[in-house]
Amino acid sequence: MKIDHSLPLEYSTKQNGLNIFGFWVFLAAEIMLFATLFTSYFTLEHRVGSGPSGAEIFEITPVLIETLVLLTSSFTIGLGVHAMRIGNKKAMMTFFMVTLLLGLTFLGFEIFEFVHYVHIGAGLQVSAFTAILLTTLGTHGAHVTFGLFWGTAILLQLKKRGLTPETANKSFIFSLYWHFLDVVWIFIFSFIYLKGMM
Amino acid sequence: MGELFPRKQVMGFVFSLILTAAALTVYFLHLSFAQGMAVLVITAFVQALLQLVVFMHAGETEDKWIIYGKVYFMIGVALITVFGTLLIFLWDM
Numbered sequence: 001m002k003i004d005h006s007l008p009l010e011y012s013t014k015q016n017g018l019n020i021f022g023f024w025v026f027l028a029a030e031i032m033l034f035a036t037l038f039t040s041y042f043t044l045e046h047r048v049g050s051g052p053s054g055a056e057i058f059e060i061t062p063v064l065i066e067t068l069v070l071l072t073s074s075f076t077i078g079l080g081v082h083a084m085r086i087g088n089k090k091a092m093m094t095f096f097m098v099t100l101l102l103g104l105t106f107l108g109f110e111i112f113e114f115v116h117y118v119h120i121g122a123g124l125q126v127s128a129f130t131a132i133l134l135t136t137l138g139t140h141g142a143h144v145t146f147g148l149f150w151g152t153a154i155l156l157q158l159k160k161r162g163l164t165p166e167t168a169n170k171s172f173i174f175s176l177y178w179h180f181l182d183v184v185w186i187f188i189f190s191f192i193y194l195k196g197m198m
Numbered sequence: 199m200g201e202l203f204p205r206k207q208v209m210g211f212v213f214s215l216i217l218t219a220a221a222l223t224v225y226f227l228h229l230s231f232a233q234g235m236a237v238l239v240i241t242a243f244v245q246a247l248l249q250l251v252v253f254m255h256a257g258e259t260e261d262k263w264i265i266y267g268k269v270y271f272m273i274g275v276a277l278i279t280v281f282g283t284l285l286i287f288l289w290d291m
Binding site: 017020021025034035036038043072081083175186189195 | 201202203204207210211214215218221222224225229231234235238241242245246249250252253254255259261264265268269271272273275276277279280283284287288
């Protein structure tokens with residue numbers, strides 16, 4: 001395949017450019033997935049039945065920790081892509097590993113949060129509100145979980161094959177996915193948690 | 199070591215922390231619902247735009263306007279879905 005050296009490695013072949021373009025199409029569809037979840041959340045958030053409301057169950061500390069952890073992981077994977085562009089594979093892999101560890105930390109807090117909700121009587125089947133809350137948070141959490149496996153696979157491939165147009169392309173696409181999850185979390189943080197506690 | 203921490207990305211990170219802190223004012227100050235929502239809408243969308251431009255490198259290649267067009271179009275469809283549903287189900291119009 002023709003490699004254009006004037007472009008960054010992840011864009012260097014026609015196929016690579018198309019892969020990145022295709023992933024943006026996927027992300028656009030993901031925007032719609034989360035939009036429908038937010039729509040349902042806004043519609044159902046006041047239908048608490050005999051269960052608790054958002055203001056009663058949300059706590060600022062774990063939410064703030066989750067937000068800062070995810071924001072930092074978005075920053076470190078950005079540094080990873082920068083290291084990739086200057087050809088520093090070792091630094092790139094370190095930044096990607098830090099990102100995945102932060103992702104794991106985030107997931108740990110989220111699982112703890114879910115267990116806590118079930119424990120205080122805000123499980124999935126309690127009311128329309130708890131159902132849509134846990135579905136929305138859970139869809140985001142499932143994406144992060146998937147990202148952890150995906151990122152690990154990419155790290156293994158980088159270790160085995162080194163920085164090639166293909167592995168660079170996959171790493172860049174993974175970084176897009178990760179930043180997108182951070183953007184979704186910002187909206188969850190603002191319009192589910194902070195709005196609920198306002 | 200310095201070359202691993204480009205200024206643009208560090209500034210982007212600092213700015214995203216500032217935006218998070220700004221959003222937190224709705225929790226710590228007693229704002230009205232409209233004021234609080236205004237703060238949240240501004241901080242969330244600026245934060246999303248920051249991620250898109252600084253970290254996702256959306257504007258770097260020749261197909262930048264196709265990427266931006268696609269994303270903005272989907273955000274438009276998303277907003278229509280959210281507010282259209284709210285109009286019917288919550289605001290009884």
